[in-house]
Amino acid sequence: MSTSALTGHCNCGGVRFSLSEVPPRAGYCHCTRCQRRTGAAASAQARIDAATLTIDAGEELLRGWRHPDGGFEKLFCSVCGSHLFSRLPEDPAQMGVRLGVIDGDPQVRPSFRQFTADAAVWEPIPEDGLERHPGPAR
Numbered sequence: 001m002s003t004s005a006l007t008g009h010c011n012c013g014g015v016r017f018s019l020s021e022v023p024p025r026a027g028y029c030h031c032t033r034c035q036r037r038t039g040a041a042a043s044a045q046a047r048i049d050a051a052t053l054t055i056d057a058g059e060e061l062l063r064g065w066r067h068p069d070g071g072f073e074k075l076f077c078s079v080c081g082s083h084l085f086s087r088l089p090e091d092p093a094q095m096g097v098r099l100g101v102i103d104g105d106p107q108v109r110p111s112f113r114q115f116t117a118d119a120a121v122w123e124p125i126p127e128d129g130l131e132r133h134p135g136p137a138r
């Protein structure tokens, strides 16, 4: 029996998941796709190894959307619209989890900002000392 480091769920509670390990790294994404997806200036998300993720309920409710130009597929709850994960179809081990859907303290803090070249004009990027990457962070 494994102990979960973290749990999370969507707004309607249909999708529930657990992570066996605390994510190693988190950051803010300022890309235009994240702006549209969230309706906000940036999205806080952690990188995870897909092997650490278990969908405990509602896997059938998850839907994915991928931009025709490629990039990470965005996974969301088809009932309530909460965005939960991202996944790279070419390498499904690489996933992301949105920090806002983790229950309580995610035990990781954003350490970088990526796609700052595409940042929303209506919200200045805070002077918080985090690494900044005009494109994707590596």
Ligand SMILES: [Zn+2]
Residues within 6 Å of the ligand: 010, 011, 012, 013, 014, 015, 077, 078, 079, 080, 081, 082
């Ligand atoms: Zn939901």
Ligand SMILES: [Zn+2]
Residues within 6 Å of the ligand: 029, 030, 031, 032, 033, 034, 035, 043, 115
């Ligand atoms: Zn993004």
